[in-house]
Amino acid sequence: MSTDxxxxxxxxxxxxDAAAEWRAVNDGVMGGVSAGRFVITANGTLLFSGTLSLANNGGFASVRSNPRALGLATGDVLLARVRGDGREYSLNLYTDRPRTAFSYRAAIPTSKGEWVEVRVPLDRFVATSFGRVVADAGPVNPAEVNAIGFMLADKTAGPFEIEVEWISVARAAP
Structure with missing residues (x-):
């Protein structure tokens, strides 16, 4: 990790070897049949693609980093440069909370074929479990976040693709 x-x-x-830091997690963990996979491209991007299926009560595909300390702090803003397919993805934050399928999510729209820089303040993330808001979870505690990911769960079956050039964090002004 570097700071400018x-x-x-x-x-x-x-x-x-960035691929070793990431893994795909799809709805097969609950009986679904969506197929999502990722590769690190020759251009130095993470390309996450596949087919979203609603069969067997499925409907999500995701890619996430393996757990490690990320050093986030209150007031931080996450930034990512992405090129999508026009679908709305979510940027997910993961913690070690003992609740099944728990993450904090923020929607990130994409423009088909265009690189965009998304900026999401940490206070915009919403606690979820199995895609439903968890009202009593409280806001994200930046010190607990140990993984980041992208998820597609827009209830639209079909192919998808999102490419990520980088993920950064900007510190809030003191």
């Missing part, structure tokens, strides 16, 4: 003078720190850049 402007206070932005790269959390994930995709080159070399």
């Amino acid at each position: 003078p402007g206070g932005t720190r790269v959390l994930f850049a995709f080159a070399g």
